Amino acid sequence: MAKPLPVSPLASPLPDLGTVPGVRLGAVAAGIRYKGRTDLVVAEFDAGTTVAGVFTQSKCPGAPVDWCRSALKGGVARALVVNAGNANVFTGRAGVATCEKTAEAEAHLAGCAPSEVFLASTGVIGEVLPAERITAALPALHAALTEDGWEAAARGIMTTDTFPKAAVRKTEIGGVPVTIQGIAKGSGMIAPDMATMLSFVATDAKLPASVLQSLLSKGVVTSFNAITVDSDTSTSDMVLLFATGRADNPAIASADDSALSAFRAALDSLLLELALMVVRDGEGARKQIRINVTGAVSDASARTVARAIADSPLVKTAVAGEDANWGRVVMAVGKCGEPADRDLLTVGIGGVTIACEGTVVEDYDETPVVAHMKGREIEIDVDLGLGEGHATMWSCDLTHGYIDINGSYRS
Amino acid sequence: MAKPLPVSPLASPLPDLGTVPGVRLGAVAAGIRYKGRTDLVVAEFDAGTTVAGVFTQSKCPGAPVDWCRSALKGGVARALVVNAGNANVFTGRAGVATCEKTAEAEAHLAGCAPSEVFLASTGVIGEVLPAERITAALPALHAALTEDGWEAAARGIMTTDTFPKAAVRKTEIGGVPVTIQGIAKGSGMIAPDMATMLSFVATDAKLPASVLQSLLSKGVVTSFNAITVDSDTSTSDMVLLFATGRADNPAIASADDSALSAFRAALDSLLLELALMVVRDGEGARKQIRINVTGAVSDASARTVARAIADSPLVKTAVAGEDANWGRVVMAVGKCGEPADRDLLTVGIGGVTIACEGTVVEDYDETPVVAHMKGREIEIDVDLGLGEGHATMWSCDLTHGYIDINGSYRS
Numbered sequence: 001m002a003k004p005l006p007v008s009p010l011a012s013p014l015p016d017l018g019t020v021p022g023v024r025l026g027a028v029a030a031g032i033r034y035k036g037r038t039d040l041v042v043a044e045f046d047a048g049t050t051v052a053g054v055f056t057q058s059k060c061p062g063a064p065v066d067w068c069r070s071a072l073k074g075g076v077a078r079a080l081v082v083n084a085g086n087a088n089v090f091t092g093r094a095g096v097a098t099c100e101k102t103a104e105a106e107a108h109l110a111g112c113a114p115s116e117v118f119l120a121s122t123g124v125i126g127e128v129l130p131a132e133r134i135t136a137a138l139p140a141l142h143a144a145l146t147e148d149g150w151e152a153a154a155r156g157i158m159t160t161d162t163f164p165k166a167a168v169r170k171t172e173i174g175g176v177p178v179t180i181q182g183i184a185k186g187s188g189m190i191a192p193d194m195a196t197m198l199s200f201v202a203t204d205a206k207l208p209a210s211v212l213q214s215l216l217s218k219g220v221v222t223s224f225n226a227i228t229v230d231s232d233t234s235t236s237d238m239v240l241l242f243a244t245g246r247a248d249n250p251a252i253a254s255a256d257d258s259a260l261s262a263f264r265a266a267l268d269s270l271l272l273e274l275a276l277m278v279v280r281d282g283e284g285a286r287k288q289i290r291i292n293v294t295g296a297v298s299d300a301s302a303r304t305v306a307r308a309i310a311d312s313p314l315v316k317t318a319v320a321g322e323d324a325n326w327g328r329v330v331m332a333v334g335k336c337g338e339p340a341d342r343d344l345l346t347v348g349i350g351g352v353t354i355a356c357e358g359t360v361v362e363d364y365d366e367t368p369v370v371a372h373m374k375g376r377e378i379e380i381d382v383d384l385g386l387g388e389g390h391a392t393m394w395s396c397d398l399t400h401g402y403i404d405i406n407g408s409y410r411s
Numbered sequence: 412m413a414k415p416l417p418v419s420p421l422a423s424p425l426p427d428l429g430t431v432p433g434v435r436l437g438a439v440a441a442g443i444r445y446k447g448r449t450d451l452v453v454a455e456f457d458a459g460t461t462v463a464g465v466f467t468q469s470k471c472p473g474a475p476v477d478w479c480r481s482a483l484k485g486g487v488a489r490a491l492v493v494n495a496g497n498a499n500v501f502t503g504r505a506g507v508a509t510c511e512k513t514a515e516a517e518a519h520l521a522g523c524a525p526s527e528v529f530l531a532s533t534g535v536i537g538e539v540l541p542a543e544r545i546t547a548a549l550p551a552l553h554a555a556l557t558e559d560g561w562e563a564a565a566r567g568i569m570t571t572d573t574f575p576k577a578a579v580r581k582t583e584i585g586g587v588p589v590t591i592q593g594i595a596k597g598s599g600m601i602a603p604d605m606a607t608m609l610s611f612v613a614t615d616a617k618l619p620a621s622v623l624q625s626l627l628s629k630g631v632v633t634s635f636n637a638i639t640v641d642s643d644t645s646t647s648d649m650v651l652l653f654a655t656g657r658a659d660n661p662a663i664a665s666a667d668d669s670a671l672s673a674f675r676a677a678l679d680s681l682l683l684e685l686a687l688m689v690v691r692d693g694e695g696a697r698k699q700i701r702i703n704v705t706g707a708v709s710d711a712s713a714r715t716v717a718r719a720i721a722d723s724p725l726v727k728t729a730v731a732g733e734d735a736n737w738g739r740v741v742m743a744v745g746k747c748g749e750p751a752d753r754d755l756l757t758v759g760i761g762g763v764t765i766a767c768e769g770t771v772v773e774d775y776d777e778t779p780v781v782a783h784m785k786g787r788e789i790e791i792d793v794d795l796g797l798g799e800g801h802a803t804m805w806s807c808d809l810t811h812g813y814i815d816i817n818g819s820y821r822s
Contacts, residue, residue, distance in 0.1 A: 060745030060753040090741050090753065092770025125738035126771050313724070313809075314817055321818035327536035330501050334471030342471040342501065359503030360537050398724075400814050406725055407732035407810070 005405065010280035010288055010376060010396075011163040017150040018168060020181050021204040022046035022244025025149035027156030030137035032130070033085025033123060038156040040134060042141050043080040043149075043200070044110050049244045051077035051118065052213035054220050056237035063088050063095035064119040065236060067103070071115050075209030077242055078112035080200060082120040082157050083134060084185070087236050089125035101131035102138075109142040120198050122159055122185065122236055154183040157198060160405060161187050165277040171266035173249035174259045178205040180270050186237075186278040199224065199239040199274050205263060206245035207252055214255035215267055216241045223271035226303075227279045227394045228310045239271075279394045284401025287319050288394060289378045295346075296389030301338045306393040308336035309380060316398035322373040324366060326354045329380060344385030351379065416816065421691035421699055421787060421807075422574040428561040429579060431592050432615040433457035433655025436560035438567030441548035443541070444496025444534060449567035451545060453552050454491040454560075454611065455521050460655045462488035462529065463624035465631050467648035473500035475530040476647060478510045482526050486620030488653055489523035491611060493531040493568050494545060495596070498647050500536035512542035513549075520553040531609050533570055533596065533647055565594040568609060571816060572598050576688040582677035584660035585670045589616040591681050597648075597689040610635065610650040610685050616674060617656035618663055625666035626678055627652045634682035637714075638690045638805045639721045650682075690805045695812025698730050699805065700789045706757075707800030712749045717804035719747035720791060727809035733784040735777060737765045740791060755796030762790065 025043035032039050053072045055065050071077075081102055088095045103114040110117070121129060154164040165184040172178060182201030207215075216239065224239055252260060280288055291309045296302035309315055312332040318325035326347045333340050343358035350372025353361055372378065378397075436454035443450050464483045466476050482488075492513055499506045514525035521528070532540060565575040576595040583589060593612030618626075627650065635650055663671060691699055702720045707713035720726055723743040729736035737758045744751050754769035761783025764772055783789065789808075 056745075057748070058742070058745035059748070059751040060741050060756065090738060090766060090770060092754070092768065094770065125741065126766065313813070317814055317817035320814065323818075327501060330471050330536065331469070334467075334469035337468070337470070340470040343503075345471065355501060355537065357503065359501060359505065398814065399818070400811055402724070403728055403731065403809065403811050403814060406728035407734075 005160060005162050007162045008281045009286055012277060012280065014151060014154070014164055014166055015168055017166055017181060018179065019147035020179050020202045020244065021246035022049060023202045023242070024145035024147055025153045026141055026145045027149070027152040028137050028141045030083065030133050032083055032133050038152065039084045040137050040141065041082040041153045041156040042106065042138065042145065043153065043202070044142070044145055045078055045242055046244050046246060047078070049077050049242050050075055050207060050209040050212050052209060052216040052241045054216060054239050060090065062121060062125070062236045063091060063099050064121045065238060067099045067119050068238060068240070071118055074115055076116055077118055078116040079106050079110045080118045080120070080240065081106050081134070082198065082200070083129070084157050084159050085123040086121060086127055086129045087123045087125045088121040088129040089236060091126065091128050094128045098129045098131040102134050105135040105138050109138060118240055120236070120238055122157065122198055150181060150183065157183065157185040159185065160283060161185050161281050163281060165274060165281070167270045167273040169266040169270045171262050173205055173247070173252065173263050176247055176249040178203055178247045178249060178263065180267055182270055182274055184274040184278060187281045187283050197224070197237045197278055200242070201239070201270065202242040202244065204246040205243050206247055206249055207243045211252055211255045212241055212243050215260070215264055219268045219271045222268065222392070223275040226392060227275045228307065276394060279396050282396035283405045284399040284403070285396035286399055286401070287376055287378050287397040289316070289319055289380065289396060291393045291395065292379070292381045292390070293384065294382070294390040295384040295386055296391070297339045297387040298389040299391055300389070302389040302391035303393070304336050304338050305333055305340070305382065305384065306391045308332045309382065310393040310395035313398055316395065319373070319378050320397035320399045324349050324354070324369040324373050329382060330355070333382060339386055340384055341386065346383040346385065348381040349373070349379065416571060416573050418573045419692045420697055423688060423691065425562060425565070425575055425577055426579055428577055428592060429590060430558035431590050431613045431655065432657035433460060434613045434653070435556035435558055436564045437552055437556045438560070438563040439548050439552045441494065441544050443494055443544050449563065450495045451548050451552065452493040452564045452567040453517065453549065453556065454564065454613070455553070455556055456489055456653055457655050457657060458489070460488050460653050461486055461618060461620040461623050463620060463627040463652045465627055465650050471501065473498050473532060473536070473647045474502060474506035474510050475499055475532045476649060478514070478530050479649060479651070482529055485526055487527055488529055489527040490517050490521045491529045491531070491651065492517050492545070493609065493611070494540070495568050495570050496534040497532060497538055497540045498534045498536045499532040499540040500647060502537065502539050505539045509540045509542040513545050516546040516549050520549060529651060531647070531649055533568065533609055561592060561594065568594065568596040570596065571694060572596050572692050574692060576685060576692070578681045578684040580677040580681045582673050584616055584658070584663065584674050587658055587660040589614055589658045589660060589674065591678055593681055593685055595685040595689060598692045598694050608635070608648045608689055612650070612681065613653040613655065615655050615657040617658055617660055618654045622663055622666045623652055623654050626671070626675055630679045630682045633679065633803070634686040637803060638686045639718065687805060690807050693807035694816045695810040695814070696807035697810055697812070698787055698789050698808040700727070700730055700791065700807060702804045702806065703790070703792045703801070704795070705793070705801040706795040706797055707802070708750045708798040709800040710802055711800070713800040713802035714804070715747050715749050716744055716751070716793065716795065717802045719743045720793065721804040721806035724809055727806065730784070730789050731808035731810045735760050735765070735780040735784050740793060741766070744793060750797055751795055752797065757794040757796065759792040760784070760790065
């Protein structure tokens with residue numbers, strides 16, 4: 001991009017970030033692609049830190065995704081290295097070698113095994129990521145790590161993001177206070193080119209890796225897996241959750257332990273907050289869209305219907321045009337192949353029922369809906385009238401800004 | 412739309428249209444939605460005309476789609492009534508009543524049963540289509556039908572189309588000359604709002620309805636079912652094929668009869684020509700994209716991969732920006748869930764292999780690819796290296812024009 005993007009009108013301010021005992025982090029300008037800004041982030045974790053991860057479903061994942069999937073088998077983490085500007089995707093053997101060299105260099109500094117170092121890259125794909133730029137920058141960065149480095153880390157992983165993204169929760173396990181704090185980046189949610197979605201969350205809770213993985217896998221269903229900006233799935237998406245174990249909470253052996261209920265709720269809420277920041281920084285986004293689908297034959301069916309609406313270019317351009325074009329919602333329901341009966345369908349926007357039983361409601365007054373469409377947060381409700389399945393997805397509008405950002409030449 | 416859209420830079424001129432013996436047609440301004448243009452088209456067919464049809468897969472189809480599916484069971488057709496500007500979709504019992512009244516009125520004029528009258532509507536959805544505007548206009552239109560009415564019909568079914576679409580083929584069955592001639596409309600291929608895809612094709616060949624249906628069902632796979640403008644499936648899409656039987660060709664009992672080979676090829680080619688016109692009039696389109704996928708585990712898998720590329724907003728915006736961003740092609744392959752191996756993948760643009768075996772080719776020279784991207788017809792080739800499955804899809808770029816057309820208010 002020749003000129004910096006204007007900050008999203010949906011941007012949220014950075015919250016007051018604290019520390020997570022057992023996590024030290026920082027960022028530096030390694031000159032990988034950008035000029036005059038930080039682009040390399042490192043976090044180091046105390047010995048005993050457990051880790052969980054979820055990754056893109058792409059069949060063409062980046063080398064760092066392969067690396068992390070493998071490293072995750074150990075369940076322990078001592079360091080995380082993230083670079084912005086080059087995704088190290090479709091880079092063949094050179095990409096694998098860059099991962100190995102980066103992990104070895106960081107492992108040497110952190111005093112751990114390379115398999116305890118997690119790696120993430122975001123940015124342009126198909127270009128070799130020069131390992132030496134990273135390894136040259138690591139020693140000074142390692143020396144400067146601090147527990148207060150969260151904001152620097154949030155800024156250092158940005159690509160086309162127009163604002164840094166972080167969230168924090170204070171909760172408890174068995175009465176013992178614990179903190180959860182995380183950062184995210186992403187704007188073409190799932191765009192591979194300069195806009196991959198990444199998120200890193202840490203807590204001082206003491207939790208086995210298996211419990212952590214269960215919590216994260218469930219938590220992303222209603223957060224990071226419930227958002228879409230442009231329907232394009234990245235080669236590099238990942239969410240990693242680290243638990244340093246510095247808190248003295250009671251031992252937890254199962255994710256179903258009732259002592260985890262507050263922690264689980266706090267984690268879910270933090271993941272959703274971070275995920276919504278990604279939507280609200282969607283490329284060109286000027287409005288957030290929340291789609292609630294009820295009455296489906298199953299939750300999975302409801303998700304497919306919600307996703308069809310959330311991804312529809314015609315729905316998204318209608319929202320951009322502040323047009324309460326409910327007919328396009330009907331179209332999206334009809335196209336996705338899930339069980340639906342036109343004559344049982346109810347569609348509402350902004351809390352106003354517009355159509356039911358196969359036609360527009362009698363004396364439909366568009367006035368309140370038109371007012372709703374002028375707002376920043378658009379709500380679309382669809383009831384299929386078939387069963388109990390329900391799902392919620394979040395999306396954003398499709399505007400000229402999206403075309404500007406993605407239709408311009410890479411270099 | 413407040414002002415008329417500029418004609419697509421990809422527009423093709425209307426061919427010299429002849430007649431199809433046994434078909435009389437015409438158009439009139441019925442004032443259904445538009446001012447100062449024709450919006451109601453009627454075609455009448457000689458007794459003995461057979462018919463085949465394919466329809467949208469939407470679970471929320473318009474009333475005319477339901478009507479035609481039912482009428483098709485008889486296999487014979489005597490008339491077709493098409494209106495532009497109102498799709499008669501999601502109009503409940505009123506929509507069904509409009510279909511019944513329209514068919515009855517036209518049947519009375521044509522001297523046939525209402526079930527021999529086919530109906531199609533295109534335009535805005537969710538608004539009641541007033542039957543009386545149609546039935547009031549039908550008598551004068553019926554009186555003025557002519558074998559030369561094809562261009563008038565092609566223009567009368569347009570909505571956001573920027574050019575009329577028609578194609579003609581002269582072929583033979585068993586040495587007897589026959590004509591195939593058809594019209595189409597559509598621009599947001601499959602957009603429900605003012606842009607539904609419709610096509611009507613007629614021939615004077617004498618063919619049983621079952622043979623006609625087999626030919627049409629196979630023909631659309633590589634034509635109308637191989638195009639996408641915006642991934643949104645209309646509530647109203649249909650292709651109808653009529654055969655008047657006025658030609659004195661030998662009797663044909665099976666679609667596999669070798670005497671049909673020339674006819675089949677001509678029909679397939681005509682369907683593809685019409686389908687590509689829809690792509691080339693895609694809302695905001697400035698470039699046509701042809702995606703060839705080979706080496707898939709099956710043809711179906713190849714189609715899914717090709718469709719993922721064809722529908723990807725990031726691929727389509729890259730083409731709009733004349734950016735040979737092959738990384739986004741890799742992303743689209745990876746996201747669609749079909750079997751793919753990053754390290755066996757080959758990607759080419761404009762006939763130039765850019766990437767293979769998991770990385771960019773050595774000494775890749777972008778110069779010829781950059782030149783190709785500046786053209787109007789962009790070719791993307793993907794080989795998955797896994798099997799013999801192959802498919803071709805056509806799409807168009809995603810430009811500011813699409814946002815302008817679809818992000819403006821309906822009224």
